[in-house]
Amino acid sequence: MERMAVLFRSNPGAKPNSVKGFYIALAMFLPLLVLTLLGQRAFGVLVMTGALLTSFGDVGTSSRTQAWLLGMTAVGGALMTALGRLIGGPWWGEIVEIFLVVFISGLLSVYGRVAAVMGFLLTIPFVISLANRGGPATALPAAGGFLLGGAILMLFALLFAWLPAHRSTLRNEARPNRPQPRFTTLTAQFTLTSPLLRFSLLRAVGAAVAAGSGWIWGGPPFYWAAITVIICTRQDQEASLMMALQNVVATFLGALLAAVVITGMQNTLVLGLIVVAITCLAFSVKELNYLLYLFFFTILILLLISIATSGQSLAVWRVVTILVGAGIVLVITFLSQLPFFKLS
Incomplete structure (x- = not known):
């Protein structure tokens, strides 16, 4: 019970950030509404997706770091999205591509935390782009669409960062100057002793196996795994x-509630308002509690x-894919204890 309680424990010192939840929801759904009214709903969905995925890069504490991360996420995400659409093909080829991208992104941590975060963030639009097979x-x-959505999200984020409640915090933060590792630092990692x-x-x-198992089965979005x-x-x-464990518990509970809402709510307008509210809640508590x-x-x-x-529920499939992904994580954790893969 104590270990389960840890899953629901808030991060020390963290507080709900309703401002972030509001401007992310605004950046996602305002362009979608405007473009839908202009008869460009399909493009509006792309813009909304770009804003949503770019928001993952909103982890900076200073305005400079925040702007840099969001800008790189928007531009890099757009490039990775295009790359995924261009090189997508047979499922076995896409598995190799996912392996290479995830492998290279993992090595970027030698350049520091920011590079590691960027490498991690850019793998997500790439995998999603491959799965769409457009x-x-x-x-x-x-x-x-991704770039426009990312730019809109960045604009709102920086605008709201200068609200009076945040100015004093942002003004006092400085970005330390640290020596940047050279390319040889990366190449030095290409040894089995690393x-x-x-x-x-x-x-x-693990990522390649997860993607491959889904594409072989030919089911709904298995890139979740x-x-x-x-x-x-x-x-x-x-x-x-x-x-x-947090992913499994949160997905099961969230999918259960989502299935109830989808089954019981037939009014599209009300459902849309619920989606906006849920978006605000999700990103308001992001730093507070991951689960x-x-x-x-x-x-x-x-x-x-x-x-x-039009009302299709993928709640069960979401749970299945997350269970598969979590199972692979457990296998990786076990393998990392073996002498050859020992990580420390």
Whole structure:
């Protein structure tokens, strides 16, 4: 019971950030509403997706760091989205591509925390882009929608960062100047004695296996399993297990509630308002508690899919894919204890 209670424990010193929840919801749904009224709903969905995925990069504490991370996430996400649409093909080829991208992104941590975060963030739009299989003809519109959504999110984030309640905090923060590792630092990791290489290799294999199992079965969005592996696999094995458990618990509870809402709510307008409210809640509590954030985020994703597919519920499939991804994380954690893969 004590270990389960840890899952619901708030992060020390963290508080709900309703401002962030508000401007992320605004950046996602205002462009979608405007573009839908202009008869460009499909492009509006791309813009909304770009804003949503760019929001993952909103982890900076200073305005400079926040702007840099959001800008890089928007531009890099657009490029990775286009790349995924351009090189997508047979499922076995996409598995190799996912392996390579996840493997390389894992090695970027030698350049510091920011590079590690960027490498991690950019794998997500790439995997999602491959899963959509829109073809090369959709690469430019998808990238443009992502970039526009990211730019809108960045604009709102920086605008709200200068509200009176945050100015004093942001003004006093400085970005330390640190020497940047050279390219040789990265190439030095290409040896079997490197713990980072072994970690990156395990995570890349796990993500490829997760994606491959879904594409072989040919079911609904199975890239969720691959993304679960990417998110939850950490060099800290205890942290990996904790995140995997949080993903399973939050997904089960969120999918259960989402299924009830989808079944019982037939009014699209009311459902849309619920989605906006859930978006605000999810990103308001993101820094407060990871499980609570995943709970609301699961509801958000399933409700968005339901609206897009006229009431279709993928709640059960969401739970199945997250269980598969979490299971692979457990296997990776076990393998990391073996002499060859020992990470420390």
